[in-house]
Amino acid sequence: MPPKRAAPSKATASAAPTNAAQIAEQEDPTSLNPDGMSSSRTTHSREKLKLCEQIVLNHFGPVAAQIATVLLQRGRVSLKDLERFLGTATATRATRDADAVPPKSQILHTLLILVQHNVLFHIRLDADGSIIDDIDEPGGTEHFEINPEAILVRARFGTYMQQAERLWGQEVRRSCDYSQPRHFVH
Amino acid sequence: MQVSDLLAQMPSTSTSTRPLITHLLLSAYLMPSTLLSHISPRDVRIAYTNEERKKFKGIPGPKDLKTFEEAVKDRIARERAETRGEGYRQRDERDVGQAICGGGSGTANGKSKSTKKRKLAVDDGDEDDDNDSKRNRKKAGASSNASTPRATASWMKSLSESQKTRLDSVIVTDATYLRLNFDRFDVHIRDEVLYNLMSSIFNPTTAALYIKIVEAADARRSDEAQGAWPSVADRQSDLVSLTLLSSSLPSSMQLNKGFDKTMFMTLSTNNKPVTYDFVAEYVALLSRAEDITARSGAMNPGAGGEAALATSAIRYLIPGTTNTDVTTPTGSRVSSSCSVDFAAAGRKLKWNLLKQTVEGVFGETEARVLGVLRREGKLEEQHVSKLALLSLSDTREACERLFAASIIALQEIPKSSMRDPNRTFFLYYLDYPKALAWLSDRFHRAHARVAQRRDAERERYRTLLNKAQRTDVKTDGVDKVLSRVEVQRLKDCTDRLRLLTVAEARVERQSWVLSRMPM
Numbered sequence: 001m002p003p004k005r006a007a008p009s010k011a012t013a014s015a016a017p018t019n020a021a022q023i024a025e026q027e028d029p030t031s032l033n034p035d036g037m038s039s040s041r042t043t044h045s046r047e048k049l050k051l052c053e054q055i056v057l058n059h060f061g062p063v064a065a066q067i068a069t070v071l072l073q074r075g076r077v078s079l080k081d082l083e084r085f086l087g088t089a090t091a092t093r094a095t096r097d098a099d100a101v102p103p104k105s106q107i108l109h110t111l112l113i114l115v116q117h118n119v120l121f122h123i124r125l126d127a128d129g130s131i132i133d134d135i136d137e138p139g140g141t142e143h144f145e146i147n148p149e150a151i152l153v154r155a156r157f158g159t160y161m162q163q164a165e166r167l168w169g170q171e172v173r174r175s176c177d178y179s180q181p182r183h184f185v186h
Numbered sequence: 187m188q189v190s191d192l193l194a195q196m197p198s199t200s201t202s203t204r205p206l207i208t209h210l211l212l213s214a215y216l217m218p219s220t221l222l223s224h225i226s227p228r229d230v231r232i233a234y235t236n237e238e239r240k241k242f243k244g245i246p247g248p249k250d251l252k253t254f255e256e257a258v259k260d261r262i263a264r265e266r267a268e269t270r271g272e273g274y275r276q277r278d279e280r281d282v283g284q285a286i287c288g289g290g291s292g293t294a295n296g297k298s299k300s301t302k303k304r305k306l307a308v309d310d311g312d313e314d315d316d317n318d319s320k321r322n323r324k325k326a327g328a329s330s331n332a333s334t335p336r337a338t339a340s341w342m343k344s345l346s347e348s349q350k351t352r353l354d355s356v357i358v359t360d361a362t363y364l365r366l367n368f369d370r371f372d373v374h375i376r377d378e379v380l381y382n383l384m385s386s387i388f389n390p391t392t393a394a395l396y397i398k399i400v401e402a403a404d405a406r407r408s409d410e411a412q413g414a415w416p417s418v419a420d421r422q423s424d425l426v427s428l429t430l431l432s433s434s435l436p437s438s439m440q441l442n443k444g445f446d447k448t449m450f451m452t453l454s455t456n457n458k459p460v461t462y463d464f465v466a467e468y469v470a471l472l473s474r475a476e477d478i479t480a481r482s483g484a485m486n487p488g489a490g491g492e493a494a495l496a497t498s499a500i501r502y503l504i505p506g507t508t509n510t511d512v513t514t515p516t517g518s519r520v521s522s523s524c525s526v527d528f529a530a531a532g533r534k535l536k537w538n539l540l541k542q543t544v545e546g547v548f549g550e551t552e553a554r555v556l557g558v559l560r561r562e563g564k565l566e567e568q569h570v571s572k573l574a575l576l577s578l579s580d581t582r583e584a585c586e587r588l589f590a591a592s593i594i595a596l597q598e599i600p601k602s603s604m605r606d607p608n609r610t611f612f613l614y615y616l617d618y619p620k621a622l623a624w625l626s627d628r629f630h631r632a633h634a635r636v637a638q639r640r641d642a643e644r645e646r647y648r649t650l651l652n653k654a655q656r657t658d659v660k661t662d663g664v665d666k667v668l669s670r671v672e673v674q675r676l677k678d679c680t681d682r683l684r685l686l687t688v689a690e691a692r693v694e695r696q697s698w699v700l701s702r703m704p705m
Binding site: 045047048050051053054055057058076115118121122123125143145147153155156158159160163164168 | 233368
């Protein structure tokens with residue numbers, strides 16, 4: 001019997017009213033469909049991860065691709081772990097040209113860019129796991145997690161800009177252009 | 187990205203830029219981005235659950251855990267709803283320089299920008315009024331002339347009245363951080379995809395009317411409540427009244443083209459069909475009004491295990507439950523309002539994709555076997571061969587190949603308590619979610635490979651492409667600066683790149699349909 005598609009536990013609202021669906025969609029604006037439509041949103045197959053790597057390489061450059069590879073394979077890592085994994089990362093496509101591990105400043109810069117583009121989730125947790133909200137409060141470790149759905153959406157940016165231009169003219173296209181600037185970190 | 191930074195980085199802004207950004211914000215194309223949106227949803231849930239647990243004294247039992255979950259859900263939903271309504275404030279005399287949709291003029295005034303804040307972590311976007319008091323820099327030269335800025339941009343003309351009044355009264359705050367709302371843009375992709383589907387099933391005129399109904403429902407949704415927007419996740423749209431629709435259709439739309447010429451010939455000349463009749467006729471067609479079994483409501487199954495219930499009789503429009511029924515010129519009765527069923531169209535699209543891919547990858551035999559299994563459920567090999575009108579050996583081969591690719595699955599039913607393979611029924615069935623997962627994986631792989639190939643091509647021709655980007659080549663033209671061989675190579679290269687880009691876009695669109703359209 002084909003298994004019933006249960007609503008994934010990540011979404012909160014039940015499938016019933018559309019308002020709830022919208023709120024839950026707002027919950028994870030770039031990920032799940034609360035109707036449980038496709039579990040492939042939460043589970044990421046190897047092919048999907050390879051595709052994400054490729055897109056990051058295209059859009060952000062080889063250093064970002066290196067970092068993204070580690071994050072995609074390892075999930076949520078802290079900064080120290082990230083450096084450690086980068087040091088021992090096996091050669092991938094991205095590292096063909098850049099052989100050395102990128103310096104720490106470059107890693108931080110790349111992480112900043114990825115966060116700015118909403119590709120990277122970041123959270124600062126203190127010792128017992130609660131979120132540190134205040135920027136200036138010292139201590140706690142910062143954890144990074146990549147958001148594969150946000151990367152896959154980037155492939156559609158061309159379509160979005162075309163739509164925007166069709167609806168609102170050149171100005172909007174330029175403003176959309178600038179809200180996703182391309183930064184290449186080499 | 188912050189609004190003030192956005193305005194600073196754009197090459198040219200006009201008086202209608204801010205209202206444009208406000209309009210985008212209000213109609214959910216842009217969303218305010220807060221600290222919460224930069225934290226993974228899983229982490230948020232875990233952290234909030236931990237907080238709830240700390241508040242609780244003692245060891246929580248299963249019921250308590252459930253209450254924690256509910257509390258966390260509500261909290262997250264509330265916070266999201268709050269951020270939705272932020273990012274803009276009421277217009278006041280500071281914003282007089284901005285273009286206004288409706289009336290109103292005023293004396294010019296300089297605009298001001300709030301201080302830029304750049305930090306490693308993104309700020310909270312909801313410090314509207316605080317930042318207004320922190321203005322310490324007036325935007326130089328921003329004062330417009332004394333002439334009234336009633337210049338309306340072209341996009342403003344298509345706004346509805348309520349949207350215009352809303353836009354007149356609020357404007358975006360400079361300090362807000364914005365992000366694109368991809369779901370809202372996806373709605374346009376969805377409309378395009380639906381148009382193509384309807385065009386292929388029926389004809390372009392029907393498709394055009396269908397899209398008009400979809401757009402009407404979307405417009406109604408975005409007009410209605412603040413915070414509601416038409417989303418791709420909607421399984422069914424809002425109700426659209428046919429009377430309102432037929433009066434708002436453009437006169438250039440020739441609805442009679444979609445029907446055969448002889449269809450309305452039997453009517454007397456007094457009863458010549460008008461737009462409303464045509465619309466009703468199309469709606470009757472799309473909602474299968476003549477199909478008696480449709481009325482029982484068993485036509486459009488919901489999500490879940492009823493994928494096997496698929497028949498070719500799908501209703502693309504669902505009639506509303508108003509009491510006023512309308513009779514079309516050809517005699518069918520149709521409700522005077524209808525809603526669009528996106529889930530039905532989504533199901534059909536996904537099935538079409540699966541079938542086409544299986545046919546392309548494996549062959550026609552396998553596609554037939556797949557179709558049979560989908561319709562019938564769990565079958566033995568002999569039954570499949572009978573229903574698919576194939577020989578047993580062909581069926582066996584096809585089933586094996588599909589099983590090896592894990593598109594179909596096997597169910598063993600032993601006849602006795604000893605699990606003897608000779609005395610077991612082996613039933614094949616289509617595991618639909620698994621099949622779609624296989625398909626989606628395939629698309630991702632194709633996408634990655636095409637992108638890789640494109641990179642490789644670009645790398646191969648890198649020097650030539652760089653040369654073509656030189657200013658002298660651009661100004662004088664390719665033919666003048668490059669040699670004949672180079673021109674030919676460049677043309678080959680650009681053709682190949684274009685083909686690859688098109689292929690990538692096509693694969694991307696297919697994987698979008700698979701992952702985003704509702705089931």
